Amino acid sequence: MNRSRRTLLAVAATAALVPLLAAAQVPAGYPANYADVIATAKKEGKVVVYSTTDTASANALIKDFQALYPGISVEYNDMNSTEVYNRFISERAANAGSADVLWSSAMDLQIKLANDGGALEYASPEISTIPAWAVWKNQAFGSTYEPIAIVYNKRLLTGDEIPQSHADLTRVLTTKLDKLKGKVTTYDIEKSGVGFMLITQDSKQNPKFWDLAKALGAAGPRFQSSAGTMMERISSGENVLGFNIFASYAALRAKKDPSIGIVLPKDYCLVMSRVMFISKTAKNPNAAKLWLDYVLSKRGQAQIAASDLGSIRADVEGEMTAAGISKTLGDRAKPIPVSTDLLGYLDQTKRLEFIKQWTAAIKGGK
């Protein structure tokens, strides 16, 4: 009580400065009433984020946000994508405290939550700066630009053993079988939701997808449940080639690990985007708005690019950002749109049908 009164006095003493300070904080180009959002957000004091981006990668982003808006702390919780989904639906059902912002690489699950009425509608002032495919109904926003890569072991694969495209992958799998047998890895689509999403996107983009599946089956694939375990195996040489791995993860590891090589497929390159939305039942909606806007802003995206997550904005330079990729791949980069199209395979029958078809193709190749 006492303390708040003293703060009040201090504020009153500098009353002349206050409007200036607040105005200075409203980012350029934002509506004037954004000052109110900032003021209310400061009263909320924190924003709770559930995220699949690991803390180490998000650290720079969080620190910069807190520097921009002192007094608002970020309660950042990293967990896997299933966990983000599970926690949110069960906490909402129990009316228990939950996240203000959900940020996940499981694009389909995020859209499902938003589509089921979990997201707050918010016309972020940054909407115009990100591509249209990354915005769903002013509710869910793609926040990163992450090409999906082929990853290989540099010590063990050279020259024409390194596939350059999806079609080339089928060729390498067929012609270099003696070297690759039992050493090719990708997601186990039954254990990984992201792996499932990527392979179904492949099945739409790649006209010879089922040939690839068959060739993969013949190579005796090693299915893993996460990109990290795949990369660990590729690095050690237990496996030598992997596909459908986030280039962002691979690039991060390649920095420290000279064994990791990365290829962005030349025929088409899937690009995924971590989807962010504000919970409709957020306890700190204003702080959540600040966080969302910040992440999409040029300043936030520069941090994202620096952390190797891939900026989605055209005005942030970098090799693995939207700007960089469009230079190298042009329209062969195929972003997965943030849209309800992603919900199709969450239908149980359709999903199991695809899994069955995939398993059969893998077995058929053997």
Add this chain to the structure above:
Amino acid sequence: MTRTSPARIGVIGLTALAVFLPLGLIVYQSLLNAPFFMPHAPGVGAFAFIFADSDFWDAFQNSLVIAASMSLIAVPLGGILAFLMVRTDLPGRRWIEPVLLIPVFVSPMVLAFGYVVSAGPVGFYSVWAKQLVGGVPWNVYSLTGIAIIAGLTHVPHVYLYSSAALKSLGSDVEEAARMTGSSPFRVARDVSLPMVAPSLLFSGVLVFFLGFEIFGLPLVLGDPEGHLVLATYLYKLTNKLGTPSYHLMAAVAVCIVAVTFPLVILQRYLLKNAGKYVTVKGKAGRQRPLPLGNWRWIAAALLGLWLFLTVIVPISGIALRAFVSNWGEGVTLADVWTLDHFREVFAQPTLLRGILNTVLIGVIGGALAVACYTAIGLATHRKNDGWSRFVDYLVLVPRAIPGLLAGLAFLWVFLFFPPLAPLRTTIASIWIAYTVVWLAYGMRLVSSSLLQVGPELEEAARTAGAPRGRVSRDVTLPLIRYGLLASWLLVFMIFEREYSTGVYLLGPGTEVIGSLLVSLWGSGGADMVAALSLINVVLVAVGLAVALRFGVNLHD
């Protein structure tokens, strides 16, 4: 018969609530067609789904094969080991004993990861083997590989029970056999081991049971070739349908319980009989170690080989991985040596909190758990009525539920049972789950201490007019304080090791090393997994060292 006191009813009631609330939720959930907190309808669709899924039957079959081969491997080896350690003049028995128990207290996740790094297709030892013999003669990812590793790591369980039984028997019969010219092997086979047959049978059932629930080893080792067991099948169902299918997971859990609960009851029956057998036959007389003669080298080699395969291979693998940035065929270890993983662990608040929480849950949580177990123990101590028999069976129930799903059920309890809701995001939630999951283990520790108190001491106090509470406080508890201290240490180590129960409870504030390992393994932070594993092993080792320092009898 005195009136049942309110305190006693309170303790028993709370225990029953803690056991039946999560179990009830699991059974209820298995009979719905969607998560119970979403729109749902009752039905047996979940069972129909898993029974129609060929993966379920594969997993079921693999679980049976693994459990059976574990018993087949662990029982003979454990029996022989017990004979060697208890009965013979094997050199270095004193220091070998604590090493023998390492696999019991090290998390299977850690062991499994260690095997990948050291004995996987390009592991450290595999590369050496390749240089020596031109190929890797083993495959730790095969079903056989997993079963052998699981069998070897469960040898200590058999050892614990059969050595305890052997110690309570006099060695005169064996000496007689040895004097008439039998080889030590023959003595073990024809005299010693048959005498402890009930204990061997009991531990065989125990190992089979543990094998049926095994999770960490197949989670890590079963992935590359796609071998599923029931617990990993259950885990896989989290994602198979895209959105979590709690009803299917609960149905699998009910199936597991349907197999494990009868096994638990069978164990209880066997343990009772084993005790009877020993008291009838055993005359704990003078025990003289049997001279092994030339056999000692064979025995030492056998023991050494087992130790090498079960302790040294995985632990050295994990230790090496914790200090290198990458590894594999063609990598010179000197070039990749690093301390970065530990720096990273200590720079991440989540992981740091996890380490701190793990210590707290072991030290303080362990003590509180022993206090609870003691309260339950005292509530049934020297009272042979219906309540006591009820508690006897009650404490066995949580053992039958796989830790993974027990943790999930507790998450539901914390979410939807308002009085407990504030605890959800605190380490107390993990503590409650651990305490209930390890109820049977803890109760055995505490009640074996209680049984050592002579009834006449308590009766004397009663005769002098002390009420029950006073007898417990001033007579029974002081007498068992060393037993309780030992229980605390053993519970500490078990809590440090536990990994599956916390998986679904993992969140900000409830991080413990065990569940962080599962989560990091899933998200692929192999560097962090190795560093955290090593820290976990060190914590357990400290516990073990303290236990030995205080002369705690690890043979309960």
